[in-house]
Amino acid sequence: MEYEHSPEIKMLRQTVREFVDKEIRPIARAIDEEERVPFETLKKAAELGLLGVPFPERYGGLELGITGYCVLMEEINRVCASHATIIGAHSQLAAMSIYLGGTEQQKETYLRALIEGRMWGAWALTEPNAGSDAAHIQTTADHRFVHPLGTLGRCSWSSANLCRRWIQCRSLADAALRRSRNSLHRRNPKRLRTKRNHRAKGA
Known part of the structure; x- marks a missing residue:
């Protein structure tokens, strides 16, 4: 059985390849040596729609x-793992989580902004005693104080269990998603929360 990509996928590959060779390849080594976030190329990727490849057109995706x-x-x-890691975390860990588990209001407020590159997303999961095994996280949310959009400004978190050891792309993010439990007695931690952060200039 032969499998061939659709014309749209072939066009995407060509577009990305040209973008990578023209914009990313010349700076790939430098950004690693300088340990900096390449906002100039990330912005161009957003303008091409590359931050919204898997998402529906209704939210601005491809x-x-x-x-x-x-x-x-x-x-x-193929050229730069640093760019791929940033775009991958932004698109799949942050944006995709909102798409799959967020409310329609959260999608309109955050998902569209993430797809368009107006906001950058982070993913807060890892705790001292839990990492990829998300079923064992201990952070809990008190829903009596949750804002309709789910912003942390009005959400009370269990301070005893709030510690995060690793937050993917936190230094560059405008919005961070924190995984939490409804209760420590439940094994299904599926509540989604978003947090607005202020990125330091030049970060």
Whole structure:
């Protein structure tokens, strides 16, 4: 059985390859040596729609699914893993979590902004005693204080269990998603919260 990509996926690959060779390849070594976030190329990626490859058009995405996302990552990783890691975390850990688990209001407020590159997303999961095994996280949310949009400004978190050891892309993020439990007695931690942060100039 032969499998061939659709014309849309082929066009995406060509577009990403040209973008990577023209914009990313010349600075790939330098950004690693300087340990800096390449906002100039990330902004250009957003303008091409590359931050919204798998998402529906109704939210500003390209609606090319997980296949399109895989092609995107393949082409970027071919030249620069740093760009791929930032875009991958932003798109799949932050934006995709809102798309799959957020309310419609959260999607309109945050998902569209993340896809358009007006906001950058972070993912807060790892705790001292839990990392990729998300079922064992201990952070809990008190829903009596949750704002309709889920912002942390009006949400009370269990201070005894708030510690995060690793937050993916926290230094560059405008919005951070924190994974939490409804209760420590439940094994299904699926509540989603977003947090507005202020990125320091030049970060």
